[in-house]
Amino acid sequence: LSIAGVSAYHFSPWIALAVVVLMFTVVASYRQNVHAYPSGGGDYEVATTNLGPKAGLTVASALLVDYVLTVAVSISSGIENLGSAVPFVVEHKVECAAAVILLLTVMNLRGVRESGSLFAIPTYVFVAGVFIMIAWGAFRGLVLDDTMRAPTASYEIKPEHEGLAGFAMVFLLLRAFSSGCAALTGVEAISNGVPAFRKPKSKNAATTLAMMGLLAVTMFCGIIGLAMATKVRMAENPAVDLVKDGVAVGSGYVQNPVITQVAEAVFGKGSFFFIVLAAATALVLFLAANTAYNGFPVLGSILAQDRYLPRQLHTRGDRLAFSNGIVLLAGAAVLLVWIYGADSTRLIQLYIVGVFVSFTLSQIGMVRHWNRLLATEKDMAQRRHMVRSRAINTFGAFFTGLVLVVVLVTKFTHGAWVALLGMVIFYVTMTAIRRHYDHVFDELSAPEGPSDDSVRPSRVHSVVLVSKIHRPALRALAYAKLLRSDTLEALSVNVDPAETKALREEWERRGIDVPLKVLDSPYREITRPIIEYVKGLRKESPRDAVSVIIPEYVVGHWYEHLLHNQSALRLKGRLLFTPGIMVTSVPYQLQSSEAAKVRARKRGEWNAPG
Numbered sequence: 001l002s003i004a005g006v007s008a009y010h011f012s013p014w015i016a017l018a019v020v021v022l023m024f025t026v027v028a029s030y031r032q033n034v035h036a037y038p039s040g041g042g043d044y045e046v047a048t049t050n051l052g053p054k055a056g057l058t059v060a061s062a063l064l065v066d067y068v069l070t071v072a073v074s075i076s077s078g079i080e081n082l083g084s085a086v087p088f089v090v091e092h093k094v095e096c097a098a099a100v101i102l103l104l105t106v107m108n109l110r111g112v113r114e115s116g117s118l119f120a121i122p123t124y125v126f127v128a129g130v131f132i133m134i135a136w137g138a139f140r141g142l143v144l145d146d147t148m149r150a151p152t153a154s155y156e157i158k159p160e161h162e163g164l165a166g167f168a169m170v171f172l173l174l175r176a177f178s179s180g181c182a183a184l185t186g187v188e189a190i191s192n193g194v195p196a197f198r199k200p201k202s203k204n205a206a207t208t209l210a211m212m213g214l215l216a217v218t219m220f221c222g223i224i225g226l227a228m229a230t231k232v233r234m235a236e237n238p239a240v241d242l243v244k245d246g247v248a249v250g251s252g253y254v255q256n257p258v259i260t261q262v263a264e265a266v267f268g269k270g271s272f273f274f275i276v277l278a279a280a281t282a283l284v285l286f287l288a289a290n291t292a293y294n295g296f297p298v299l300g301s302i303l304a305q306d307r308y309l310p311r312q313l314h315t316r317g318d319r320l321a322f323s324n325g326i327v328l329l330a331g332a333a334v335l336l337v338w339i340y341g342a343d344s345t346r347l348i349q350l351y352i353v354g355v356f357v358s359f360t361l362s363q364i365g366m367v368r369h370w371n372r373l374l375a376t377e378k379d380m381a382q383r384r385h386m387v388r389s390r391a392i393n394t395f396g397a398f399f400t401g402l403v404l405v406v407v408l409v410t411k412f413t414h415g416a417w418v419a420l421l422g423m424v425i426f427y428v429t430m431t432a433i434r435r436h437y438d439h440v441f442d443e444l445s446a447p448e449g450p451s452d453d454s455v456r457p458s459r460v461h462s463v464v465l466v467s468k469i470h471r472p473a474l475r476a477l478a479y480a481k482l483l484r485s486d487t488l489e490a491l492s493v494n495v496d497p498a499e500t501k502a503l504r505e506e507w508e509r510r511g512i513d514v515p516l517k518v519l520d521s522p523y524r525e526i527t528r529p530i531i532e533y534v535k536g537l538r539k540e541s542p543r544d545a546v547s548v549i550i551p552e553y554v555v556g557h558w559y560e561h562l563l564h565n566q567s568a569l570r571l572k573g574r575l576l577f578t579p580g581i582m583v584t585s586v587p588y589q590l591q592s593s594e595a596a597k598v599r600a601r602k603r604g605e606w607n608a609p610g
Contacts, residue, residue: 076344
């Protein structure tokens with residue numbers, strides 16, 4: 001509402017009231033979710049079970065986008081709150097936000113487990129600080145009759161339109177309402193975390209939802225009231241829309257969050273309570289970001305198990321954490337922070353749409369869930385309970401669906417389209433991955449009866465590739481003899497006549513009892529003559545198998561890989577696409593690889609649990 005100018009502030013209580021009603025509706029609806037689906041699958045499980053895979057995938061896409069935005073928004077907002085007390089932080093917002101994301105990433109990769117008592121301390125301090133601020137502000141204003149002014153009280157807000165009326169005013173009010181709906185983000189985290197509660201899990205999760213909703217509503221209303229009393233001025237684009245003495249403040253202006261502006265007006269800038277509340281707010285927001293580090297990898301693992309994401313996301317690391325999911329989340333969050341300059345006001349525009357997509361589909365799924373149960377339930381007491389729950393979820397579906405439409409209409413050009421694009425990209429990508437995995441599964445499935453793949457080859461021809469006689473080549477020849485193939489020969493390509501002549505002479509001098517065949521290569525190519533030769537062997541006897549054995553060096557440093565095995569890598573890449581050809585690498589460890597093995601062992605001991 002700040003965008004419409006000072007005159008529009010009298011609408012703020014009604015917007016706040018609408019947000020409060022929505023908060024109670026969502027909390028009541030999600031209390032039904034946690035009782036019906038206590039396994040922790042959350043909105044994805046509800047939508048998939050009741051609405052089908054496509055709806056579940058839509059919810060999953062929205063949740064994946066929201067988890068990334070949770071990290072970006074929470075960290076950016078935390079940095080802004082901390083920056084109100086420590087100017088250095090806000091002057092280097094992007095760097096500080098990226099550093100916090102990196103710290104959280106390292107902590108989660110190391111397997112740091114959330115300690116209830118330790119992690120609860122900042123939350124208790126924050127809640128206590130907000131209530132103290134509300135109580136002290138009310139006491140100063142109502143009893144002492146003090147004049148409390150926010151640091152932006154002397155500013156004016158440039159109207160977006162002159163003489164707003166009719167549809168324009170309604171649109172502006174709806175946009176303000178959709179901004180206020182950001183207060184509901186995070187409700188779904190409890191439904192996703194039901195298994196973490198003590199028994200009875202569903203009851204405790206539902207109680208937590210109710211308490212969280214009550215606290216959030218109380219603090220939200222108190223802060224809104226103090227913000228109006230202290231004349232806080234906020235703008236979506238403060239550089240242009242915030243005016244002082246008739247002049248826009250410009251790009252150098254740093255807009256502090258509402259809560260810190262109110263705290264400065266109530267407690268005084270630099271006071272003990274002001275600093276404590278700013279620090280506690282930042283810590284709580286950082287912890288809120290940490291919840292995404294729990295949710296995103298787990299959801300990614302579930303989707304990978306359902307073959308919608310790469311299987312690597314289902315693999316746990318050394319510390320039993322889903323390392324790949326954690327790294328993917330951190331990378332996406334850092335990218336968003338960098339693109340949007342760690343500006344929470346701009347990032348929040350992306351955030352709301354995905355939340356209400358999952359809200360709406362989840363509530364529709366719950367309505368269908370109760371309809372299915374009511375079709376078979378005979379007990380009248382149970383039926384009354386189900387009818388009541390269905391009514392709550394029906395109202396929740398209608399209200400959240402209405403809000404979703406409002407958000408899409410009012411926030412689309414303000415950044416919601418980016419979130420929608422991200423959801424579409426996730427959806428299309430996951431659909432393509434599932435289609436690929438299904439196709440590969442069908443192709444690899446073993447038939448019940450005999451097939452060509454189960455028939456034993458008539459003969460096996462082994463070919464050892466040799467460029468010169470050295471230890472790796474001798475080891476490869478020794479290994480090939482152990483295979484007891486029907487035929488065995490060494491194969492070399494003549495790219496340098498002098499080297500080829502030296503190879504023949506040394507071969508005869510050593511008396512190696514394996515035939516050496518040299519292929520001519522007029523254009524000094526190595527790969528093509530070998531490919532054509534082994535294809536010829538395969539063509540002569542289609543039921544025979546051809547085994548190509550390649551000696552390789554094993555090195556310990558990345559730069560050594562650039563100096564060795566390039567021909568072998570190219571050749572293996574071509575041979576893997578040649579039907580009927582088996583490729584075997586015979587490694588020879590150089591000294592640098594032994595040193596790398598020692599380093600890897602020490603790193604493994606350092607990363608070991610405990």
